[in-house]
Amino acid sequence: MSLIKSISGIRGTIGGKVGDNLTPLDVVKFASAFGTWLQNNKNKKDLTLIIGRDARISGSMVNSLVTATLQGLGINVVDLGLSTTPTVEVMVPELNADGGIILTASHNPKQWNALKLLNEKGEFINGENGAEVLALAESEDFNYAEVDDLGQYETREDAFDIHIQKILDLAMVDVEAIKAKKYKIVLDAVNSTGGIAIPMLLDKLGCETVKLYCEPNGQFPHNPEPLKEHLGDICELVKKENADFGVVVDPDVDRLALVDEKGEMFGEEYTLVAVADYLLKNKNGVAISNLSSSRALRDVAQTHNSEYFASAVGEVNVVNLMKEKDAVIGGEGNGGIIYPDLHYGRDSLVGVALFLTHLAKENKTVSELRAGYPSYFMGKKKIELTPEINVDDILSKMEKEYQNENVSTIDGVKIDFENNWVHLRKSNTEPIIRIYTEAKSQEEADKLGDDIIAKIKSLI
Structure with missing residues (x-):
């Protein structure tokens, strides 16, 4: 069991001793530190934070601790409830909030949870800011609000609708081209919130969804990291259902893996490659990934007379370089798509919509599409x-x-x-x-x- 404190947040296993694991006291202390840091750095009295969580078993408990702590600091909370990482990221600027906290341990097993911290742009806070939050957590220099100044609490149930509509409105998402194909897609959402959000998106795109592990109960039926060795069930079901392909997301829906119509993995490195191929075919520009991602992205960029650059590993580093180079597309080779026309965060929903547009316009099967890319x-x-x-x-x-x-x-x-x-x-x-x-x-x-x-x- 462990507790990992980093500049991007705090992550740990539920239960055990304070300071060794992610206990209620650790959650309260870290939420207090982030709230206090925001208060120290904002020139206004009333602050609002957006909160959302994946479907982990501990999610409701951690959510209650975080929201109550923020209210105790005098910070208003808008609780999205069951959500996805990209949905929370989209909703922070949508609601003109001062920041956000995503309660998810991403692809870690069910005993893990985490607090991931967002700035007012809905992007992960940078290293310098993260270090300041950690220092506050260590000092416990918190000043809680008196009773008349407690933060307000409200819930929102329209976040998925807003996120999906923004995707459908993107110029590079061709809704009619996708609808005309009437794709049949198997979805493995590892019993988390992708089981809610992805079918909503696919329905709007005229696709039939065959659901596998889409009950958001946090009981992960297999290791939640979307790697080939964990995905035998969906590979079999794609063939059995005679589906066009399969979609796999991790618990917080920021990583996207694909399975072709033959039940073979498309390759998590190639999710970004395929989306970049479509976008750069239509607009010359820059593509970004990190240093540990496949060379295939560079190769595809070159075929479209576009430039490729690599950042240090880490989503914050990818985003910083994307902004510096004004990139058309970026992401990480683990299936993370960052499309800046929507927002600067890994987003499986926009990844699905862009991939479906590409597939429809190419008029190929998924395996034929994959065969057209260099193999590494x-x-x-x-x-x-x-x-x-x-x-x-x-x-x-x-x-x-x-x-x-x-x-x-x-x-x-x-x-x-x-x-x-x-x-x-x-x-x-x-x-x-x-x-x-x-x-x-x-x-x-x-x-x-x-x-x-x-x-x-x-x-x-």
Whole structure:
């Protein structure tokens, strides 16, 4: 069991001892810190925060603690109830709120929950702001409101409708083209809020939804991370139902994975690739992903005479680079689509709508669409070092060792070779170097990882 405090929020397992796990006291302390930080940084008296949660078993309890704490600080709360991460992000600016808190541990198992913190734009707070919130939590320098100044509480039940309508209104979402295809889609929502939101969207797009694990009860029927090894059930059901394809989302609906009509994984790296292919075909611009995402996005951007750039790992870093480069599309290779015409956050709903538009206009099956993209295979390894070894020194030596290659040091060390790449990142919590590779075959990706490990050991 554990409690992880970071600049993006606080995450932990429910129960146990204060300070070791995500207990009620830890929830109250951290909600107090974020509310106090907002009060310290806003030049107005009445503040409003938007709250939403995924369907985790602990969600209702954590929601009650957070909303009551914020009211105790004198902050008004608009509670969306069962929601998605992108829906909360959309609703913060929609309601002119001062920030938001999403109660979700994303793809972590059911015993986990978390508080994810949003600014007034509905975007995750940055590292500097996060550090200030953590410092406040440690100091417990809170000043709660007197009885006449307690915050107001209200609920909203129209957030999904507002979010979906904004998607339908996007110029690059062709509702009529999708409706004409009458797609049949199997949805695995891992018994969380995607089981509410995604069918609402698909219905508006004239699609038939076959529901698998769409009851928002928080009882995850399999590991909620949308990876191939966890998705055997939907792969079988797509074939059984003779569906056009399958859609998989994680508990808070910011990661999107696809299954083709043959019951084969489309590849989580390729969700972003396909959406970018459609958008860049219609508008030259910039595509962004992080350093550990597939080279396929770069390749697709180049076919459309568009530029590609890579950021440090982390959604905040991707968003910052997207804004700097005025990107048309961005995201992360784990199935996270960020479409700035809607908002700067990973959003499976807009990802589904853009993918369906692309599929309809290409007039192909999902497997045919996938076959048109370059195939890459990824490997993930790690090397454990003794505590006395300086990891930064090792990374510096690797940078020098491969100085004649295309090397990036904005986040660890990434070495781009002609036909493959390797990305080395140090762990923040233990003496480990994580090694990500990509190549034209799985064997080549794994061999590159082994070769890099051997090279690191020779430098120690």
